[in-house]
Amino acid sequence: MxxxxxxxxxxxxxxxxxxxxxxxxxxxxxxxxxxxxxxxxxxxxxxxxxxxxxxxxxxxxxxxxxxxxxxxxxxxxxxxxxxxxxxxxxxxxxxxxxxxxxxxxxxxxxxxxxxxxxxxxxxGIGHSLAYQKRAESIGKYFSLSEGSEVPTKNGCMHLTRSIHYVEKSYSPPRLGHSESETLSLQVLPALASFATWAGMPGLAGNIASLVPHFGYPAGVKSRETFNLGSVHEGRIKLVTYQTSFEWTFEPAVAEPLTLFLGEFYFAPLQAAA
Incomplete structure (x- = not known):
């Protein structure tokens, strides 16, 4: 005891x-x-x-x-x-x-x-369950499925999230409540968890710092750019548009992210099938 x-x-x-x-x-x-x-x-x-x-x-x-x-x-x-x-x-x-x-x-x-x-x-069961929940948040947010082709260029992974819920009566337009909560309470914490798992504490800290920025009500400026991480650890670039958010993952981040999703998102889906 x-x-x-x-x-x-x-x-x-x-x-x-x-x-x-x-x-x-x-x-x-x-x-x-x-x-x-x-x-x-x-x-x-x-x-x-x-x-x-x-x-x-x-x-x-x-x-x-x-x-x-x-x-x-x-x-x-x-x-x-x-x-x-x-x-x-x-x-x-x-x-x-x-x-x-x-x-x-x-x-x-x-x-x-x-x-x-x-x-x-x-x-270790609790560890796996915690990571599975975070991987699921990432996979569902980007509509990823095993075997589907992810756009890449020069080794970088490019993922686009269409934004359907924008309150355009404000200046700048605001993310809808649901979209804002999904990003700030689920996806960003999930990406920070991934970065921690991958041994990238600096990147994890940068990602976590975005949570307050995208908490509701969050204004969306077209072509606003967020550069996260460092050359040493690997970087993620987020560019916001009023109809979509575009994410670019450098190879140093894209490769472990692929492994993370494979182990904690796609493998559990296969086991449950």
Whole structure:
């Protein structure tokens, strides 16, 4: 058991004991109050039971379980992700459903849930899933399919994304909300993840710096050029038009990108077919 889970186990046991103790104290306080009232002619109160204490404590215990499960999943993301740029996506309810685990339950045991997460995402499985999601974002954005011919010139890969959702009533025209979110929240982070995987931290940083620029509302200037990366690592050039975005990947970037997509996008598609 790792140190994080050990500490959570200890905390969880103490937390449940504390909630039960507080519930018993509340019941005892209410009991004494009713005893005092009974001395003035009221009906004699019923002695509080352990069952009542457990019932009163249940809401607090379930809330604590929900919070701790969230903490545990956040820890799982840090452990099972390949790097901070490529976090594994773990949805609270989805994970609970897939693992058949009861959330917000007094029967929650951190070590049990952790073992289930290790079985599902350990041994590099989480790394592959995180990269597959990023590769899928890139592949779908550029409408890539295995075996299709990608335009190249002088070893450079040229990819064009048609832009259909532009709000032209603004000056400069704005990317539509959906188009902007796809680019800033999915594609650019995915390309940064690829660059990190390929050992190009400078390029990854340059790509990540574009995220705020294309966040909604993002103006689109025709023929605006963004040069990303360096001669040492390899470069990507993005030229924006009001009807399309044109991407050029130098050979030093295009070659590992082809490998990345082959391993994490096309191969999983073949396996699922």
């Amino acid at each position: 790792n140190h994080f889970i050990y500490c959570m186990e200890q905390y969880w046991a103490s937390y449940k004991d504390l909630m039960l103790q507080q519930a018993r104290e509340r019941l005892e306080l209410n009991h004494r109050y009713k005893v005092e009232l009974a001395m003035g002619g009221e009906a004699a109160p019923v002695e509080p039971s352990s069952e009542n204490a457990a019932r009163i404590a249940q809401d607090a215990i379930e809330a604590g379980a929900g919070w701790l499960i969230q903490e545990l999943l956040a820890h799982a993301v840090s452990v099972f992700s390949p790097n901070p740029v490529t976090p594994l996506d773990l949805d609270f309810q989805e994970v609970a459903d897939r693992l058949g685990y009861r959330v917000r339950s007094a029967s929650f045991q951190p070590a049990d849930l952790w073992r289930a997460l290790e079985a599902k995402y350990g041994d």
